[in-house]
Amino acid sequence: xxxxxxxxxxxxxxxxxxxxxxxxxxxxxxxxxxxxxxxxxxxxxxxxxxxxxxxxxxxxxxxxxxxxxxxxxxxxxxxxxxxxxxxxxxxxxxxxxxxxxxxxxxxxxxxxxxxxxxxxxxxxxxxxxxxxxxxxxxxxxxxxxxxxxxxxxxxxxxxxxx
Amino acid sequence: xxxxxxxxxxxxxxxxxxxxxxxxxxxxxxxxxxxxxxxxxxxxxxxxxxxxxxxxxxxxxxxxxxxxxxxxxxxxxxxxxxxxxxxxxxxxxxxxxxxxxxxxxxxxxxxxxxxxxxxxxxxxxxxxxxxxxxxxxxxxxxxxxxxxxxxxxxxxxxxxxxxxxxxxxxxxxxxxxxxxxxxxxxxxxxxxxxxxxxxxxxxxxxxxxxxxxxxxxxxxxxxxxxxxxxxxxxxxxxxxxxxxxxxxxxxxxxxxxxxxxxxxxxxxxxxxxxxxxxxxxxxxxxxxxxxxxxxxxxxxxxxxxxxxxxxxxxxxxxxxxxxxxxxxxxxxxxxxxxxxxxxxxxxxxxxxxxxxxxxxxxxxxxxxxxxxxxxxxxxxxxxxxxxxxxxxxxxxxxxxxxxxxxxxxxxxxxxxxxxxxxxxxxxxxxxxxxxxxxxxxxxxxxxxxxxxxxxxxxxxxxxxxxxxxxxxxxxxxxxxxxxxxxxxxxxxxxxxxxxxxxxxxxxxxxxxxxxxxxxxxxxxxxxxxxxxxxxxxxxxxxxxxxxxxxxxxxxxxxxxxxxxxxxxxxxxxxxxxxxxxxxxxxxxxxxxxxxxxxxxxxxxxxxxxxxxxxxxxxxxxxxxxxxxxxxxxxxxxxxxxxxxxxxxxxxxxxxxxxxxxxxxxxxxxxxxxxxxxxxxxxxxxxxxxxxxxxxxxxxxxxxxxxxxxxxxxxxxxxxxxxxxxxxxxxxxxxxxxxxxxxxxxxxxxxxxxxxxxxxxxxxxxxxxxxxxxxxxxxxxxxxxxxxxxx
Numbered sequence: 001x002x003x004x005x006x007x008x009x010x011x012x013x014x015x016x017x018x019x020x021x022x023x024x025x026x027x028x029x030x031x032x033x034x035x036x037x038x039x040x041x042x043x044x045x046x047x048x049x050x051x052x053x054x055x056x057x058x059x060x061x062x063x064x065x066x067x068x069x070x071x072x073x074x075x076x077x078x079x080x081x082x083x084x085x086x087x088x089x090x091x092x093x094x095x096x097x098x099x100x101x102x103x104x105x106x107x108x109x110x111x112x113x114x115x116x117x118x119x120x121x122x123x124x125x126x127x128x129x130x131x132x133x134x135x136x137x138x139x140x141x142x143x144x145x146x147x148x149x150x151x152x153x154x155x156x157x158x159x160x161x162x
Numbered sequence: 163x164x165x166x167x168x169x170x171x172x173x174x175x176x177x178x179x180x181x182x183x184x185x186x187x188x189x190x191x192x193x194x195x196x197x198x199x200x201x202x203x204x205x206x207x208x209x210x211x212x213x214x215x216x217x218x219x220x221x222x223x224x225x226x227x228x229x230x231x232x233x234x235x236x237x238x239x240x241x242x243x244x245x246x247x248x249x250x251x252x253x254x255x256x257x258x259x260x261x262x263x264x265x266x267x268x269x270x271x272x273x274x275x276x277x278x279x280x281x282x283x284x285x286x287x288x289x290x291x292x293x294x295x296x297x298x299x300x301x302x303x304x305x306x307x308x309x310x311x312x313x314x315x316x317x318x319x320x321x322x323x324x325x326x327x328x329x330x331x332x333x334x335x336x337x338x339x340x341x342x343x344x345x346x347x348x349x350x351x352x353x354x355x356x357x358x359x360x361x362x363x364x365x366x367x368x369x370x371x372x373x374x375x376x377x378x379x380x381x382x383x384x385x386x387x388x389x390x391x392x393x394x395x396x397x398x399x400x401x402x403x404x405x406x407x408x409x410x411x412x413x414x415x416x417x418x419x420x421x422x423x424x425x426x427x428x429x430x431x432x433x434x435x436x437x438x439x440x441x442x443x444x445x446x447x448x449x450x451x452x453x454x455x456x457x458x459x460x461x462x463x464x465x466x467x468x469x470x471x472x473x474x475x476x477x478x479x480x481x482x483x484x485x486x487x488x489x490x491x492x493x494x495x496x497x498x499x500x501x502x503x504x505x506x507x508x509x510x511x512x513x514x515x516x517x518x519x520x521x522x523x524x525x526x527x528x529x530x531x532x533x534x535x536x537x538x539x540x541x542x543x544x545x546x547x548x549x550x551x552x553x554x555x556x557x558x559x560x561x562x563x564x565x566x567x568x569x570x571x572x573x574x575x576x577x578x579x580x581x582x583x584x585x586x587x588x589x590x591x592x593x594x595x596x597x598x599x600x601x602x603x604x605x606x607x608x609x610x611x612x613x614x615x616x617x618x619x620x621x622x623x624x625x626x627x628x629x630x631x632x633x634x635x636x637x638x639x640x641x642x643x644x645x646x647x648x649x650x651x652x653x654x655x656x657x658x659x660x661x662x663x664x665x666x667x668x669x670x671x672x673x674x675x676x677x678x679x680x681x682x683x684x685x686x687x688x689x690x691x692x693x694x695x696x697x698x699x700x701x702x703x704x705x706x707x708x709x710x711x712x713x714x715x716x717x718x719x720x721x722x723x724x725x726x727x728x729x730x731x732x733x734x735x736x737x738x739x740x741x742x743x744x745x746x747x748x749x750x751x752x753x754x755x756x757x758x759x760x761x762x763x764x765x766x767x768x769x770x771x772x773x774x775x776x777x778x779x780x781x782x783x784x785x786x787x788x789x790x791x792x793x794x795x796x797x798x799x800x801x802x803x804x805x806x807x808x809x810x811x812x813x814x815x816x817x818x819x820x821x822x823x824x825x826x827x828x829x830x831x832x833x834x835x836x837x838x839x840x841x842x843x844x845x846x847x848x849x850x851x852x853x854x855x856x857x858x859x860x861x862x863x864x865x866x867x868x869x870x871x872x873x874x875x876x877x878x879x880x881x882x883x884x885x886x887x888x889x890x891x892x893x894x895x896x897x898x899x900x901x902x903x904x905x906x907x908x909x910x911x912x913x914x915x916x917x918x919x920x921x922x923x924x925x926x927x928x929x930x931x932x933x934x935x936x937x938x939x940x941x942x943x944x945x946x947x948x949x950x951x952x
Contacts, residue, residue, distance in 0.1 A: 039198035040191020045448040049872035080191035091188040103668030105188025108417030131880040143848030
């Protein structure tokens with residue numbers, strides 16, 4: 001359906017069926033933030049470099065500033081808002097909290113999703129593997145010290161089921 | 163204060179590694195940044211910007227842009243002809259104040275300068291409209307080199323000025339000429355520090371709303387200085403009363419100094435909101451951020467050092483020509499780079515005579531302003547690289563040379579008047595050497611060289627001016643005072659609310675300041691709320707920057723809390739008919755010393771203050787029951803110190819620098835929360851590494867900007883920053899409340915010199931000297947070739 005040049009886009013976000021309008025040129029990140037009100041995903045560079053807008057589309061890590069909303073039609077999308085279970089933080093979130101893995105918090109959503117994708121495929125990554133996996137997510141605050149420690153701690157938590 | 167042990171909490175919160183309170187919202191993705199704010203009827207602004215470094219605006223045609231569907235307003239400089247300019251100046255005779263029009267009508271002076279603005283129903287439409295704006299330009303001669311700008315006959319970038327320098331400042335202390343004349347050796351060096359960007363991950367952003375009822379504004383802005391923004395903008399916007407202007411800095415995604423300035427957009431966006439009668443949002447895009455916010459740290463420095471033959475420093479001379487860019491940045495001025503670099507010329511070295519000259523030269527580039535470490539970074543790099551060269555020339559170990567000249571650990575006044583408040587100036591250097599295993603490292607370097615591999619080690623001991631207030635400002639050449647207050651209030655249920663005019667954008671004030679007030683009042687840290695960033699809600703203050711917040715916020719909270727605590731004590735003493743001196747408050751309970759059965763909760767004390775009575779007690783007669791106090795704190799000068807060491811291996815075929823190890827020894831006095839301190843150190847150090855090796859805001863000779871995206875301006879990633887090893891020494895300040903010094907900038911001040919010295923050390927067999935940053939691979943190769951060609 002096209003209304004004033006905008007199409008209805010139907011997606012599943014964090015397990016919930018959602019729909020909204022998007023022009024063909026509307027970026028996925030703008031659709032998520034402005035049309036669906038999910039402002040946890042951030043815009044850092046609009047050039048696909050900084051990783052702040054990282055979400056998962058059908059399980060794949062995606063720069064939502066480099067994808068059009070209409071390309072996500074009928075896709076399943078995961079954003080940072082879907083990670084915690086009510087009051088309980090996801091173990092990855094908990095690990096970032098315990099290891100001082102964030103300061104201003106702007107890059108954090110992208111880092112959390114990238115970490116989730118990494119630990120699903122490799123539950124026990126080495127530090128070098130962690131650094132490689134996170135190399136597309138820029139953090140300007142932490143110098144990555146707390147971030148790398150958080151991913152290591154998250155891996156432990158998930159392996160041990162704590 | 164009572165020292166009672168309560169299970170599940172540290173005896174004292176200050177110094178404890180409490181986890182951050184603010185994480186909860188950021189981890190869930192429910193932080194509130196400016197771009198997360200949506201108001202009914204909100205328009206979106208986009209700016210049309212100059213593609214020229216220097217040009218006259220012959221004409222602007224905005225008719226097509228205005229006609230585009232969805233466009234509500236298009237404004238140019240002509241529409242804002244009556245709007246006052248920013249006037250950047252300082253009350254000192256050497257300074258010539260500089261005007262910047264928020265939308266220039268007739269002339270642009272750098273690529274990216276805004277000349278028109280569009281308000282439309284979406285950002286997409288607003289940008290479409292910008293593409294329809296048609297400007298006829300007449301290009302003018304371009305200046306991109308600060309020395310060329312100062313040369314006689316250079317075209318003047320600002321009408322009515324006699325030179326292209328914002329200020330020429332000279333300083334001399336001690337017998338400089340005599341020292342140089344009588345010295346055994348004189349060493350000199352020119353160093354051109356690279357042009358950097360603070361590059362917070364969240365760009366700047368504004369949402370402005372005008373209330374036609376009151377005539378006032380509310381502005382949400384990604385700023386480190388909400389109150390200062392209000393004070394500086396309210397009257398420019400034509401308001402009679404400053405308090406008609408409410409500025410809210412909500413969650414801010416990093417600032418690093420960039421967000422302490424006033425920019426044209428800060429004035430134009432609220433103006434547009436009033437003009438259109440609708441709220442307006444503008445979010446800076448990454449190109450705008452890189453091209454047209456502030457740049458930093460580009461200074462061309464000529465240093466000279468007079469020594470005895472055994473390396474005793476006798477005198478420094480320095481000439482600092484800062485590249486100010488097209489305008490003097492408002493309100494701080496470009497002297498935040500070149501002047502402060504010069505004032506810290508002697509650093510932690512015992513040298514009796516210093517002379518410096520400073521300029522801030524206009525060029526056709528983005529204005530330069532504050533970025534974490536300001537000009538101290540550039541000055542540190544130039545001085546420490548020179549000292550390593552002196553060591554090589556004298557055939558001394560560079561650390562031996564430094565330690566011979568390092569000031570003692572007691573308070574000391576430098577030749578430029580800096581009043582160091584005691585620190586581990588030599589001890590931190592020795593500690594860094596010890597952690598690194600310095601002697602073994604030199605052995606390894608030797609054996610690797612025999613294999614044709616080039617390992618290098620570099621050190622950078624530093625002092626970090628902290629707690630920037632009036633005394634520090636004046637020391638650094640800025641004749642101002644500051645007013646930063648904390649308001650501490652005990653609520654009716656005994657919980658504690660603290661408001662401050664500082665702003666946290668990563669520094670964890672909600673955690674660390676709660677630690678301070680909880681200790682001081684004797685309550686549970688969980689019962690404390692810290693509020694900042696809203697001029698309608700909080701005590702006044704000049705914001706968070708310059709490693710000032712722990713010192714100033716901590717001190718003002720302590721002073722305000724002490725006043726409130728006196729009232730809590732008075733109520734408890736009255737209830738128990740005890741002497742106030744015998745009342746102890748800890749973990750939310752007041753007790754009488756020696757009578758453990760006499761105990762009353764802070765909740766009941768507060769209830770008594772607000773409502774007059776609790777079971778068995780009443781308010782003391784004559785007590786003003788307001789459990790609130792507002793106090794400010796302007797600390798004396800204080801300086802953290804430390805030493806950063808770096809180990810690199812350089813591939814002499816490719817010019818690639820591999821950073822293998824970074825050690826930071828930091829001494830910031832009493833730490834409020836070591837985990838937060840370490841976060842500050844690591845982040846600052848990473849930014850310093852970026853400046854040394856990767857980050858470069860390049861322009862070509864025509865003033866065209868070459869670093870407008872994050873593929874050209876290279877933030878370091880996880881792959882470039884190694885594990886950063888942090889060690890603490892805790893020398894309490896002898897002069898500040900609580901012994902707190904500042905933290906947050908040392909890494910950015912000192913890491914570049916450590917890395918550059920390590921590279922120079924690695925390449926010393928080639929006789930390489932390094933005279934600029936960043937050390938990109940091609941530049942490293944050019945240094946090697948230059949040395950080989952000699």
